[in-house]
Amino acid sequence: MKQAYFLGSSGRNGFFSLFDSLTPKIEGQYTFMIKGGPGTGKSSFMRLIAEEIESKDIGCERIFCSSDPDSLDGIIIPSLRVCIADATSPHTMDPDYPGASGEIIHLGESWDKEKLRGKCEEIIRLTDENKACHRRSRRFIDSAFSIYADGEKICRENLDKRRAERYASRVATRYFKRPSGKIGFENRRLLDAITPKGYYFLNDTVDGLCNRKTVFEDDFGVAAAVVIGEIRAYALASGFNVISSPFIGNDKKIRHIIIPELGLGFFTKDRFCSPSPVDAKYISLKRFYNTDGIRENRAKLNFSKKASKELMDEAFSTLKNAKKVHDELESIYIDAMDFGKVEEIRKSVLKRIWESDWWPEN
Numbered sequence: 284m285k286q287a288y289f290l291g292s293s294g295r296n297g298f299f300s301l302f303d304s305l306t307p308k309i310e311g312q313y314t315f316m317i318k319g320g321p322g323t324g325k326s327s328f329m330r331l332i333a334e335e336i337e338s339k340d341i342g343c344e345r346i347f348c349s350s351d352p353d354s355l356d357g358i359i360i361p362s363l364r365v366c367i368a369d370a371t372s373p374h375t376m377d378p379d380y381p382g383a384s385g386e387i388i389h390l391g392e393s394w395d396k397e398k399l400r401g402k403c404e405e406i407i408r409l410t411d412e413n414k415a416c417h418r419r420s421r422r423f424i425d426s427a428f429s430i431y432a433d434g435e436k437i438c439r440e441n442l443d444k445r446r447a448e449r450y451a452s453r454v455a456t457r458y459f460k461r462p463s464g465k466i467g468f469e470n471r472r473l474l475d476a477i478t479p480k481g482y483y484f485l486n487d488t489v490d491g492l493c494n495r496k497t498v499f500e501d502d503f504g505v506a507a508a509v510v511i512g513e514i515r516a517y518a519l520a521s522g523f524n525v526i527s528s529p530f531i532g533n534d535k536k537i538r539h540i541i542i543p544e545l546g547l548g549f550f551t552k553d554r555f556c557s558p559s560p561v562d563a564k565y566i567s568l569k570r571f572y573n574t575d576g577i578r579e580n581r582a583k584l585n586f587s588k589k590a591s592k593e594l595m596d597e598a599f600s601t602l603k604n605a606k607k608v609h610d611e612l613e614s615i616y617i618d619a620m621d622f623g624k625v626e627e628i629r630k631s632v633l634k635r636i637w638e639s640d641w642w643p644e645n
Contacts, residue, residue, distance in 0.1 A: 285337065285345065287488050290356065291374050292349040292476035293421055293598070294531035295428040301471050301529075302374040305346075305357055305366045312384060313639070315632055316370035316377065319390030322613030324625045325369045326354040328390070332367060332633055333358045349476040350417075351606055352483055365636055388632065393624035394616065402615050409612040416605035420598045424477060427594035428532040431503065431554065434587030438505040441576035447506050450571070451513030458518075458547060465522035469515075474528040474539045475556050479602040482555050482595070489560040492526075492541050493548035496563035500552045502588065506568040507551040508536040514549055515540045554588050555595060 290301045306314050317325045326348070333355075336343045346357035348369070357368035370376040370387065378385035399406065475484045489496060501507040508530070515537055518525050528539040539550040539558070550558045552565070577584070 285487075286342070286491065287345040287347055287485055288472035288474065289349050289476040289485075290346050290473060292473060292478075292531045293417070293424050293602075294477070295425055295533065297421060298373045299473075299531040299534065300374055301473060302357075302368070302376065304471060305359065305368045306376060306379060306385065308379070308384075309364065311364045312366070313364065314366040314368060314376075314378065314385035315388050316368055316385055317388045317390060318370055320371075320394075320612075320616045321609055322616030323390040323394065323620055324622060325371075325390060326356075328625065328629050329355045329358045329367050329369075331629060332636075335633060336360055336363075336636075344472075347476075347485075349478050349483075350602070350609070352476075352478050352480060360636075363636060363639075365639075367632070388628060390625055390628065393621045393628070395619040395621070398619040399616070402619075406612065406615060409608055409615075413605050413608045413612065416601055416608060420601035420605065423594045423598035423601065427591045427598065430587050430594065431532065431591040434503045434554075434584050434591070435505055437580045437584060437587075438503045438572060438577075441573040441580075442505055442509070443571050443573065444509055447509045447568070447571045448513050451510045452517070454510070455514050455517035458542075458545060459521035459523065461521070467519040467521070467523045467525055469519060470524070470526050472526055472528060473531070474541075474550075475531075475558075477531070477595075477598065477602070479599065479606045481599050482557070484556055484558045486558065486560050489541065489548055489550070489558070492543050492546065493560070494546040496548045496550065496560045498550045498552050498558050498560070498563045498565045499568050500565055501568040502554050502584070504530065504536065504538065504551050504553040506571040507553070508538070509571075510568065511540055511549050511551065512537050518542050554592060 290304060292299050317328060319325055333343045333345055341360065341362055344359040344361070345355055346359065348354040348356040356374065357366060359366050368376060378387065474488065475482060499507040499510060515525055515527060518540070523542050523544055526541040526543065527537050530536040530538040538556070539548070541548040550560070552558055
């Protein structure tokens, strides 16, 4: 089954990143870090390798790019202990231990430098314009999350946390055995991201991994964070591995979780994110809030909802402009690339993966 995630997104106070997942300090782990400008074939390089890996019935996680969800930022091949990543901005990476835990693949070796030199002014103009679009979008995103945080604060002050925790405990006892001393392993992945297509949720990944799906409806996600956080803790304490998706507005909050071994998932539907997996059960969490307190603050909450949505919509529009500029920039590099050389590099990397001693003995 194909799994896809994000590892980064524009978030509060800049770029929210989980890209350290691609360079874990695990014995035998090896990461190929691809450098090269836009349009140099980084995404296609990784997609073709992913397809060949999957053709051998080997699991491969695809990491989508939040600036363009149709492109890849990386692939993770857990059983081979290999990752391949786009190591350019905004998730610039270099090997911690060059040659031992990773290396850089330079696709820039395959471009016509003279051709690019001749387009110098246009490349600088488009690059600066793209950066300006992203700076503008991040100002809108930061403002949206700041106003959203006002609504979160009101909800937090009116939350019956003990009651929400007791509810989570009842949910957990339906699915998990008592703690056995074995602690499960947690993988942090993003199931949603801010993209030029809007607030994007990876329903296909959820549908592929889960046959039991619960979506908690909660405008500001405060009760959902408590409930899902408690369920996550119970699952890990019972020895189950968990895929946790943090909130890009506040990484201390877990927004969604998947327990693959049980085919079980819990997700948050709030004012930004609207998961719509197939055959999901939807549960409102309004009952965990103080009704009088919410009523007294209704005008403030409505303002937070409306203003944060309008700001986020403007961010999406600005990201669309950024992608349009990026596409123009890509076309310049595509015209200057020798993709025959890129393919030779790709085949060489794939050959090394198949022949490597990174494979675990079992």
